[in-house]
Amino acid sequence: MSMNKKLVDMINQIARNTAIQGDERAIAATADHVRKFWDPRMRAGLMAHLADGGAGLDDIARAASMKLAASNAPEVHNAD
């Protein structure tokens, strides 16, 4: 669906622009960027998409999403 597609495009773009730093740092930078700049409902959307298999996520973006999912599932109190 289009909202998810947009989120996937956005995180992939962040991942591509941090990739030059090497995988490990790029994954951390991408996860950190999303944590810092995305509203909770967007992060929740990304988590849901990841849980659904995360179609379309590039490697770094996928790893960053998994890192976010592991760190603590973001509270969804904005969209309740």
Next chain:
Amino acid sequence: MLIKETDYGTPASVSKELVTLTIDGSEVTVPAGTSIMRAAMEAGTEIPKLCASDMLESFGSCRMCLVEIEGRNGTPASCTTPVSPGLVVKTQTQRVKDIRRGVMELYISDHPLDCLTCAANGDCELQDMAGAVGLRDVRYGYDGANHVFDTQANLPNTNFLSKDTSNPYFTYDPSKCIVCNRCVRACEEVQGTFALTITGRGFDSRVSAGMSESFLASECVSCGACVQACPTATLSENSLIETGQPEHSKVTTCAYCGVGCAFKAEMRGEEVVRMVPYKDGKANRGHSCVKGRFAYGYATHKERILKPMVRESINDPWRETTWDEAIGRVASEFKRIQNQYGKGSVGGITSSRCTNEDVFLVQKLIRQGFGVNNVDTCARVCHSPTGYGLKTTFGESAGTQDFDSVEHSDVILVIGANPTDGHPVFGSRMKKRLRQGARLIVVDPRRIDLVKSPHVSADYHLALKPGTNVAIMTSMAHVILSEGLENTDFIKSRCDVAAFEEWRAFVMRDRNSPEAMEAYTGVPADEVRAAARLFATGGNGAIYYGLGVTEHSQGSTTVMALANLAMATGNIGRPGVGVNPLRGQNNVQGSCDMGSFPHELPGYRHISDVATRTLFEADWNCTLNPEPGLRIPNMLDAAVEGSFRALYIQGEDILQSDPDTHHVASGLAAMECVVIQDLFLNETANYAHVFLPGSTFLEKDGTFTNAERRIQPVRKVMSPINGYGDWEITQLIAREVGLDWNYQTPIEIMDEIARLTPTFTGVTYDKLERLGSIQWPCNEEHPEGFPVMHVENFTRGLGLFMMTDYIPTDERTGPRFPLILTTGRILSQYNVGAQTRRTDNVVWHEEDRLEIHPHDAEQRGVNDGDWVTVRSRSGETALRALLTDRVAPGVVYTTFHHPMTQANVVTTDHSDWATNCPEYKVTAVQVSPSNGPTDYQEEYSDFAEKSRRIVAVDAAE
């Protein structure tokens, strides 16, 4: 009271050496190189003058300023004679008195004696000088040759020239001209346009625009510098001619662009007679452009909305109502929507055109009143990458210099900016430095005026393909490092060396060489090499950039690449260097400083930071949401998807200014309560439910912060005809939703800002009154502000080099969309044009045109002036073509000042990876001939017309 700056007659000397002389019996000490005229004035003696002004280099033509010097023959002109040690000068002797009176008599004998009915009456230097020299009679009659009367002895007077009223804002009346040359010099020295000349010699000499054209037809850009310089009524503002001389004035700040010119608003009662650039204004130094000086008529335009309005649905006509009902509606709707759809379903957009105080209150209302961080600003769509990029590399989200700094630059790199159109007064100051010999590198797909204009030409114009800024900047760094031109001392002492080494290894890769990048950029490698060498070795190197850098999918990366380049060459931390964003709107810097971003509290502190949140929570007596909110594009996405339902927009027109119009429209249409606070029914208001009439900068107190971080006062010169200043309207909403706000004046708001923002700690209205303006940071360490940043250390400590990998945008050309569309602006119009279109500035720009290279046009059978459609993956629009080789083959260009153009129907929703700043500057399009506007344009203008219907208040209600 009318504010009058002292005119010292000649510019100040910058010499450090001091010289002492005696003038009229008193000792005076001044810098070497000062004129006798200026030295006298500094000591309090005004020597008569007509052709001199301290805005201009001395000229020495009028012979009014003669003095006698002991031991020297003759009577030298004091404006052209520099001081020297031990001189003994007499400014008033019988000899000079006689000469001055004789000269004056000659002037007056060829000047109309209609002082009583003259527009300059009471403000005429010729009148003043006649008084000063004691002129009592004129022995020559008007029977001889003169320039004053249209007939002579019943025959047409061939020396007479009639008035030129072609310019909508000022009139040239040659019969009053004393040929002092001040206008010509103002146009050259201050404005740098060289539109005026003196034709003929002696008695036949006349001021002439262009090649004896009318002002409007000439190169004149209507900056008004000549009008200001003219000592007589020859060049006068039409508003002055119509209204009469002003009686009081207040200093205020232009509300158009990020230069932030200071003006004297010269008034008669509550009527503006004219706006005169303020000589003590540190951003503009007494100059201005056509917008600030002349285009203020929108404030009283008949289409301005003065009463609040509401409607149930966007298909209904508007209904005028009371403030109570309108404010009540906003509060109850926002509450209802939050109850129904969740807290996060509402948000706000702050305006970069409003004052710091206005903006601060909107973000406070959203955070404190609605408990969310869904607040963003239109700076999102222009300079958000600047904040991100400079914060990452230097540690502060702002440009590094003041505008005066350009006077010390030796090499100027201009990338993605068009200063002479977008930031005209700074453009003039830059051109002045270039005429003095500074070198110039322009990086821009289009041949902007700076590349070749009178007495200025770029050493290198790197006409790159749109979207390849990162490639070109990284390859310039490659040249500098591979040729050993970097500033090792600076890097070692000021920067994070490990990050530098990593960056160096990255930059040195072959694929970053100009030869390898040529395939993407289209710029010959040897030109890039030469430009890089010049920048690294030419002395003080300064970088100026604009929206052509930020509005790309790699906008933030380019900003970091510019920062890398400045650090690698040691061009940071002193006058003449630095990385300088040229901001679009007047208060872009301020709106960002004031916490308009959804992840940041005022002062660029992340919302997740507990200490900062605690500070605000204690002051505001509330609990703040610790999560970042939605940015504008995310709000629109969320609206379409269903979780975002209400938006309070202060002074912005996102439907016209934001990309991918169809997407913006569907987002707005999905909302249940859109509140617009603005001067006019703008395009976004077509989708609004409540309209709150806003106020102009003439009607409220406050501050703007310009592109040099300069906080400048905005002063109320008339009562708001809509009833309230913008900050008061926001306060009404806040009180209605139950917040205990009691600001009596914006002073209290600034006190709160200072209390909560470390970079503003020392800012008060009293201090602004005293100093005129303050460049933040202003705190204990820098009590009077800080012109040049990062002098000893970067704000973040060590400068951080960032690897800037070039990643081509997803927006690619191909067989269906073979051309690249890029967008920009022109001098006479401003942003979406809502204000400037409602002034006489339209004479310079009636419509937006599509610039296309003759080669591309020919292939498509398009002639100059033909209607064409421009189609992209997002949509299509039609406008008329303008054939020009300013754009390269393969590139087309347009402005977006008129709503009918709908240029943003075509732009896509690609955006900067870090900030979501939209990629306006690169859209793949096809251009084909057409017969006129598209169906969508026609439908839209019907719709717009319908949604602007207003039903007046019923008196019985």
